[in-house]
Amino acid sequence: EPEVTQTPSHQVTQMGQEVILRCVPISNHLYFYWYRQILGQKVEFLVSFYNNEISEKSEIFDDQFSVERPDGSNFTLKIRSTKLEDSAMYFCASGHYGYTFGSGTRLTVV
Amino acid sequence: DQQVKQNSPSLSVQEGRISILNCDYTNSMFDYFLWYKKYPAEGPTFLISISSIKDKNEDGRFTVFLNKSAKHLSLHIVPSQPGDSAVYFCAASVYGSGNTGKLIFGQGTTLQVKP
Numbered sequence A: 001e002p003e004v005t006q007t008p009s010h011q012v013t014q015m016g017q018e019v020i021l022r023c024v025p026i027s028n029h030l031y032f033y034w035y036r037q038i039l040g041q042k043v044e045f046l047v048s049f050y051n052n053e054i055s056e057k058s059e060i061f062d063d064q065f066s067v068e069r070p071d072g073s074n075f076t077l078k079i080r081s082t083k084l085e086d087s088a089m090y091f092c093a094s095g096h097y098g099y100t101f102g103s104g105t106r107l108t109v110v
Numbered sequence B: 001d002q003q004v005k006q007n008s009p010s011l012s013v014q015e016g017r018i019s020i021l022n023c024d025y026t027n028s029m030f031d032y033f034l035w036y037k038k039y040p041a042e043g044p045t046f047l048i049s050i051s052s053i054k055d056k057n058e059d060g061r062f063t064v065f066l067n068k069s070a071k072h073l074s075l076h077i078v079p080s081q082p083g084d085s086a087v088y089f090c091a092a093s094v095y096g097s098g099n100t101g102k103l104i105f106g107q108g109t110t111l112q113v114k115p
Helices: none
Strands: A005-007 A010-013 A019-024 A031-037 A043-050 A053-057 A065-068 A075-079 A088-094 A105-109 B010-014 B019-025 B032-038 B045-051 B056-059 B062-067 B072-077 B086-093 B109-114
Touching (some): A005 A088, A010 A019, A019 A031, A019 A105, A043 A065, A043 A075, A075 A088, B019 B032, B019 B086, B019 B109, B032 B062, B045 B056, B072 B086
Parallel strands (some): A010 A105, B010 B109
Antiparallel strands (some): A005 A019, A019 A075, A031 A043, A043 A053, A065 A075, A088 A105, B019 B072, B032 B045, B032 B086, B056 B062, B062 B072
């Protein structure tokens, strides 16, 4: 069964550093998403991406966040200057309705 | 943001019995609902969905019921198996052209199925 692949599985970074979370969506999918889950909280929508542009973003997705599909296969989430409160599981997903999630990247900001 | 609520944080059932997980929503614009299952250290896995034009959708042991007037949906698992033990998330979306596929999730219900 096709999978969404996320790397790394765990990233530890210093506060203020930039991080890039990587995702390889399912190859024939056109819609891509990032969600996050802070420990003990809901899974929260961050951004949706379609036709090489952001189609919707949440209030969480401020200027510190950006997404890119640099080469037609990878889909990345960049956090420019990480804060302690960015510590969470970040999930990439692809598809449309009933879409497929990756296993997530656990980001720990120290 | 409490648009989708799962009021029971946990549920414990005996193997072979029925598990019923509940979900309420407040936004009347939602017209497509999904259930996801999540194991620790994995991403959510899609289980079953229902459009607001239906009141029931069944897939094997899983059935989702939708009560639009009450803004309530439920997931029934029959019979429950120990491998069903996981966190179950209800999610809602607005279907139709121009929508972005954004899902609003509930807080999740941890289901434990005891052998």
